[in-house]
Amino acid sequence: MQKDFKKKYRINEQIRAKEVRLISPDGKQIGIVPLSEALRYAEDYGLDLVEIAPTAKPPVCKIMDFGEFLYQQAKKAKEAKKKQAQVELKEIKLSPKTDKHDLEVKIKHILRFLEDKNKVKIRIVFKGRELAHPELADRVLQPIFEAVKDKAHIELAPKMEGRQLITILAPITKK
Structure with a gap:
């Protein structure tokens, strides 16, 4: 299931935009910054730069631990699947x-x-x-x-x- 999420999100050097709207690990908005600067911010924190809203202008990226993010997304998907009614x-x-x-x-x-x-x-x-x-x-x-x-x-x-x-x-x- 995590493989599906990996394909869905771009991280670090996979991001193609010139500028991104950056969100810090604690959820505060840093603002619109060039991609190189956003990557440097992520490196300073020791975390990944994850593109969470690729269709926005400019794309929204958040500094976070990508592995933990994938885990949380898989967990949410599993909960949603549990709540779905199976009709036989x-x-x-x-x-x-x-x-x-x-x-x-x-x-x-x-x-x-x-x-x-x-x-x-x-x-x-x-x-x-x-x-x-x-x-x-x-x-x-x-x-x-x-x-x-x-x-x-x-x-x-x-x-x-x-x-x-x-x-x-x-x-x-x-x-």
């Missing part, structure tokens, strides 16, 4: 003849998946002559939609794909 796609397989009790159990599973902020793919598999009666799937889907109406929305409307009917439910996110 869980799958429930049913048949048009799924019994009432079995359906209740599957609905409980679906509700648990939705509470965990996961999407749920419902797959109703048709066997043999069941394919002639796709309306049978309605008997299975209606109780599911009724049970999850306030916890999820239909992301993918029920549609036939070969011998199976597929729909996807996504949890409702509160803002």
Whole structure:
């Protein structure tokens, strides 16, 4: 991960600007100085000159320990990644003849998946002559939609794909 940050920032002799806006190690602004003078300042402190805002006019450079800076940036990125929610796609397989009790159990599973902020793919598999009666799937889907109406929305409307009917439910996110 630190290699990505190394490519992102230019340090010391890698900086190409003639003049830079210099910031001291304690965060105070020194001002706009020629690059050679900024490098000398950094050398006097025994630290690196790091270009932290290359798109600014003139670029902003700070005198700091680059190794420690990379460590802090990697740490921030790791924290941000931790806070990101990972959404998984869980799958429930049913048949048009799924019994009432079995359906209740599957609905409980679906509700648990939705509470965990996961999407749920419902797959109703048709066997043999069941394919002639796709309306049978309605008997299975209606109780599911009724049970999850306030916890999820239909992301993918029920549609036939070969011998199976597929729909996807996504949890409702509160803002």
